[in-house]
Amino acid sequence: MPVTPSATPGRKSAPGVRIGGLTVVYRTPAGELPAVSGVDLELPPGTITGVVGESGSGKSTLALSLLNAVQPPGRISAGSVEIDGLGDVVALRGEELRRARGRHVGYVFQAAQNSLNPLKTVGKQLLDLGRSHGVEDLRALVREARDLLGRMGLDGARVLDSYQHELSGGMRQRAGIMFALVLNAHLVVLDEPTTALDMITQATILRIIREVHEERGLTTLVITHDLGVVAEVADRLAVMYGGRLVEQGPTRQVLSDPRHPYTRGLIQAIPRLVGDIGEARALPGRPPTLATVPARGCVFRERCPLRMDVCESEHPPAVAHGTRLVSCHAVEAGAQEHGGEAVAAGAREEQA
Amino acid sequence: MITGQGITKTFRQRGGVLGGRDVRALRGVDFSIARGGAVSFIGESGCGKTTLGRILAGLESHDSGEITIDGVSMTSLRPRARRPYFRRIQLIHQDPYSALNPTRTVHQTLAAPLALRARQTGRAKGWIDERAEELLGLVGLDPGHVLPRYPHQLSGGMRQRVVIARALTVDPEALVADEAVSMIDVSLRLGILGLLRDLRERLGVSVLFITHDVATARYIGDDGELYVIYRGQVVERGPVETIISAPVHPYTQALLSAIPVLHGLEVPGGQPVTPAGALEEDEHDAGCLFARRCPFATGRCSAEVPVLGRTGDIPQEHACFHPERRSVVAMPAGRA
Known part of the structure; x- marks a missing residue:
């Protein structure tokens, strides 16, 4: 697909993204350890995909890989990130890469924290952004920023005149979402977009993410630890654990009928507003860290109620169940046992 | 037993978009927590819930009002003499990373x-x-x-x-847990909540739980009380399960409506309440503080001040002229 020059205000279309065999390692005294291992994930054009994971799951590293922005001591050691109109981001270097960030891929950093420069007004930072990307018509850029902020229910002029602490x-x-979109990027990555915001603000931000996604025709990736956030915004859900994707599929299906024991445990661990308090329970054990992720076998086996011998030695491959991909030996063993039933369930899913 | 009566606190704030005026963090809050009891304060950031927790832990002074610990009035004591009392109320921070010396x-x-x-x-x-x-x-x-x-x-x-x-x-006699699980991994959150519940039962420690996530308040004990705080005032108060299942104050309903629905597992409540605008201090403090954002406000709401109390057959206390039950909370989806 030809690259649309972003100076022309024409409508770019939402790009598709194909992540294949992505592995990101960090150099440590104990050698290079993988934070992300062999991740395959497709973001279909125009969809919102949610990646859910706990601390140390590798979800933020995965998000940074979309910008090829993994910082040393980390590096992408294998795999590719193909973005329509841009090619394989992993192969991009230097100036090419810098220009792609912002123009093609907008990135919204963790909510409300330290993503803005405390010493400059939002407007000043906007001009910096425009200059560094060679935008000639800075007035038009400011107008666009004001419109975007207005669209999100803010007084644009006032926000541009403000410092972060105000x-x-x-x-x-x-303001972070405005920065991600103002250069007309059509692939947007949001890392924990609502963490540290309270519920009413969170609901507002999630509504804005959905609406802006629709209106501007974006492909969106939301990274979060909160299944509720994904349930509210995402069409597709991918669950990450110990650097691996353990399950992915349409959000509602995964939530209503989780297959992987980790997804099940995670859903069961959510404090809920209704229902029996006793039904919810914490997952035993703790999430693995870079140093404790097992090098062989299934990354979840330490905490898994369905653990089998094979889980110790072999990494479970992702197997399609209808529109779902699940990486679990026990689920496969169960599916073979009740072969007919699983096939029927898969067929139902495809119809849904 | 720890009680508070008419606690007020005002912070002086300097200029900026958020306003250069005094912020009335607490406008006369009453509360009481029995030994081994559980009280949860919920509300948006800026509603004053954290200030209340800090005052209780002795980290912040209050402007007026009375705090008693085991019947002893703190206002009657010199600051030095208060210390042993406040030491029995321990604060658990949101961020366990910065709370421990590395x-x-x-x-x-x-x-x-x-x-x-x-x-x-x-x-x-x-x-x-x-x-x-x-x-x-x-x-x-x-x-x-x-x-x-x-x-x-x-x-x-x-x-x-x-x-x-x-x-x-x-x-300690009480733990003040300020967003104590919001930075904890989801799979481990219930473990901490269960621990707090357990400490109440086993040691008789009371828990003051400050959160913006209402659902977590249920898990420190279903016998707990919930205080809904808006701009430094308690607008609804009662047993946690009552308020979650049948809230009557539109602000409580707005808070509960904002909680993400686990589509596929849950179906949204039928009457969601969306407040207008954002929580902001403004000069028009006559009448109900929520009136400006309330979809159900009438002329009376901007003229008269509603007082926390019971009306009709509503079991919980509320501060609203037009209390009405609305179905705002998501319900479990029937499995196909």
């Missing part, structure tokens, strides 16, 4:  | 306050290690594994347990 968490987050 | 092992972290305790109560040195192990066991950690470790060697959930163990070194 904005509330929800306002900063909207 | 250069100290868990053993050192627990031994320092325990040594003081041993001196105060005339116990032998050996008691310190014994008690440290006992406390770690109490919070669900393996002392042999955890004692020699530094905070960075522990997971977030384990660190928060260490913080709780440290709070227990002074045999």
